[in-house]
Amino acid sequence: SHVVGDAKNTSSETLQQVELHFHLFDSQDKKLGEAVEYKDEMGPNSTWNFRAACMFTNVVRADLVEVIVR
Numbered sequence: 001s002h003v004v005g006d007a008k009n010t011s012s013e014t015l016q017q018v019e020l021h022f023h024l025f026d027s028q029d030k031k032l033g034e035a036v037e038y039k040d041e042m043g044p045n046s047t048w049n050f051r052a053a054c055m056f057t058n059v060v061r062a063d064l065v066e067v068i069v070r
Contacts, residue, residue: 021066
């Protein structure tokens with residue numbers, strides 16, 4: 001399973017690296033773990049269709065908790 005979505009660089013700058021960090025939860029709202037996805041070089045005004053791998057099959061919610069841009 002994966003956390004999927006779109007991230008957009010709304011700036012006019014090229015980002016050297018982008019990291020998305022998610023906390024993963026089950027149906028009882030228990031935190032199962034985390035998922036992280038990386039992208040090297042994201043151009044200005046571009047959209048990234050990310051797909052962060054999950055090690056769990058019972059994830060019902062993923063919360064974005066941190067975005068790191070370099």
